[in-house]
Amino acid sequence: MKPEYDVVVVGAGIAGCLAATALGNHAKESKVLLIDRNPRTEPGKKTPLGWICGDAMNATHAEFVHERLGITFGPPEIENHVDSVVVCSPDKKVSHPIEGSGFLLDRPKFARRLLNEALRTGIEYQDKTQAVGLLTEGDSVTGVVCQIQEGGHTQSRKITSRIVIDASGMSTVLRRNLAVRSYIEKEIHKDDVEPTIRMNARLADDSKVDASRCEIYLDSEKAPGGYLWIFPKSSTKVNLGLGVQQRRSDKPLDTLLKEWIADTPVLRGLTPLEDDGNAPGAWPVSVRHQNDSLVANGFMIVGDAGWFPNPISAGGIGPAMTGGVIAGEVAATALQSGDVSEANLWEYNTRYVEEYGKKSAALEAFRIYLQTLNNSELNYGLRNFVTNKEAVAFTFGEIPEMSLADKIVKVALGLGKLTAFRNLAFSVSKMNALNQLYGEYPKTPSDFGEWKKKADALLNEVRARFR
Numbered sequence: 143m144k145p146e147y148d149v150v151v152v153g154a155g156i157a158g159c160l161a162a163t164a165l166g167n168h169a170k171e172s173k174v175l176l177i178d179r180n181p182r183t184e185p186g187k188k189t190p191l192g193w194i195c196g197d198a199m200n201a202t203h204a205e206f207v208h209e210r211l212g213i214t215f216g217p218p219e220i221e222n223h224v225d226s227v228v229v230c231s232p233d234k235k236v237s238h239p240i241e242g243s244g245f246l247l248d249r250p251k252f253a254r255r256l257l258n259e260a261l262r263t264g265i266e267y268q269d270k271t272q273a274v275g276l277l278t279e280g281d282s283v284t285g286v287v288c289q290i291q292e293g294g295h296t297q298s299r300k301i302t303s304r305i306v307i308d309a310s311g312m313s314t315v316l317r318r319n320l321a322v323r324s325y326i327e328k329e330i331h332k333d334d335v336e337p338t339i340r341m342n343a344r345l346a347d348d349s350k351v352d353a354s355r356c357e358i359y360l361d362s363e364k365a366p367g368g369y370l371w372i373f374p375k376s377s378t379k380v381n382l383g384l385g386v387q388q389r390r391s392d393k394p395l396d397t398l399l400k401e402w403i404a405d406t407p408v409l410r411g412l413t414p415l416e417d418d419g420n421a422p423g424a425w426p427v428s429v430r431h432q433n434d435s436l437v438a439n440g441f442m443i444v445g446d447a448g449w450f451p452n453p454i455s456a457g458g459i460g461p462a463m464t465g466g467v468i469a470g471e472v473a474a475t476a477l478q479s480g481d482v483s484e485a486n487l488w489e490y491n492t493r494y495v496e497e498y499g500k501k502s503a504a505l506e507a508f509r510i511y512l513q514t515l516n517n518s519e520l521n522y523g524l525r526n527f528v529t530n531k532e533a534v535a536f537t538f539g540e541i542p543e544m545s546l547a548d549k550i551v552k553v554a555l556g557l558g559k560l561t562a563f564r565n566l567a568f569s570v571s572k573m574n575a576l577n578q579l580y581g582e583y584p585k586t587p588s589d590f591g592e593w594k595k596k597a598d599a600l601l602n603e604v605r606a607r608f609r
């Protein structure tokens with residue numbers, strides 16, 4: 143029987159809306175359905191509390207979307223422009239500015255803008271529709287099983303389609319329960335997930351921040367294994383929050399947040415905001431590299447469902463946008479060729495790795511190392527060891543041009559810091575190897591098995607040393 147749809151996109155967040163828009167543009171003859179469990183006015187709302195996010199994004203991702211889809215973002219979905227992110231040491235004596243244009247988003251407005259862009263292309267949309275499972279035949283995904291809320295009742299419905307795109311975020315049940323043969327990893331290790339809390343807030347009358355820069359604070363006591371942030375929506379309105387590695391933290395997130403606010407002069411006396419149904423709240427973010435394969439027969443994963451956020455910054459808006467566009471473009475080409483097999487969708491893997499994912503595994507290795515450092519080592523390293531140029535390079539997953547071994551020995555010998563910096567040298571060598579390996583990402587599924595063994599072996603060496 144002919145499937146009802148060519149593509150069903152599950153989740154109308156950032157990744158899903160952009161995948162649907164790219165499909166609407168490139169597969170005009172195809173029937174595309176976008177579904178979300180939320181009401182129509184709340185696409186992308188992660189929990190009943192709100193669009194839980196730090197709301198900061200790098201301008202380069204908006205440029206990518208503009209180039210590929212012709213969409214230009216501006217007010218009201220962009221609330222503020224910044225020109226740098228400043229990373230501060232725990233003792234606040236050192237700060238490394240990372241220059242680069244970025245935006246602070248009004249997340250509910252951004253979400254509605256993305257949905258409207260998808261709808262303008264003529265795709266169908268169904269709200270209050272929650273995917274609870276996949277339909278399969280043999281080794282192929284053939285649709286979704288949904289629960290639809292209608293007039294106070296919940297109805298179960300099967301929707302058949304040639305391709306299902308899972309853009310349902312961190313809580314996905316589709317990837318987790320995938321029952322067809324594929325290279326997609328189904329589960330994430332708990333150490334690769336950071337519980338994260340954030341609020342939008344108005345500062346007290348006598349407090350102001352510099353509205354041109356985002357601030358990130360490394361602090362292994364106030365945010366063990368993660369970081370704290372203050373991102374300006376204006377000089378008097380901020381998005382602030384923190385993320386931790388669960389096993390390093392024994393305090394609830396809201397306690398850590400309250401203690402930090404009480405301890406930080408510029409935050410004292412702030413008023414939490416709940417505008418537009420966007421209240422303070424917590425949600426998990428993945429901090430590992432993307433799933434090494436994002437496709438199966440008739441199935442693709444994108445955004446948080448595919449662990450796209452940057453392993454160091456946890457920034458997932460940009461990769462969700464980039465991945466969403468590429469997934470939609472590749473799905474459109476596959477539909478036109480009449481072949482939605484894993485092999486024919488594989489181009490999505492290669493293009494995503496090339497465009498964004500190739501540095502993620504190296505960043506994951508660096509993140510695992512960073513999480514082992516205490517405040518004294520972080521203070522020391524940022525002050526004496528890492529120059530601004532090197533800090534910037536690390537942030538982008540690049541390997542700084544320096545003779546690490548020489549520098550480690552020279553700076554750290556005799557100061558009791560040698561182990562931490564030997565560990566850095568080890569991490570950098572693994573980052574190098576990972577960057578090289580991801581530069582050779584397999585062009586076809588048949589080469590994947592051997593390549594994956596090497597990737598896993600490298601990351602396992604890093605985990606074995608630091609976990």
Ligand SMILES: Cc1cc2nc3c(=O)[nH]c(=O)nc-3n(C[C@H](O)[C@H](O)[C@H](O)COP(=O)(O)OP(=O)(O)OC[C@H]3O[C@@H](n4cnc5c(N)ncnc54)[C@H](O)[C@@H]3O)c2cc1C
Binds near residue numbers: 184198315426
């Ligand atoms: C506290 C916090 C701070 C962050 N700060 C930043 C930041 O400053 N910058 C940045 O770049 N990134 C940040 N991130 C990450 C960023 O928010 C995510 O990476 C991004 O939202 C991912 O988009 P997505 O479309 O993949 O998923 P989501 O935004 O989670 O959207 C998923 C959509 O799927 C829907 N859905 C879920 N399950 C189903 C289902 N079964 N059926 C139907 N629909 C379903 C949901 O309703 C939602 O609309 C932060 C994350 C957190 C938690």
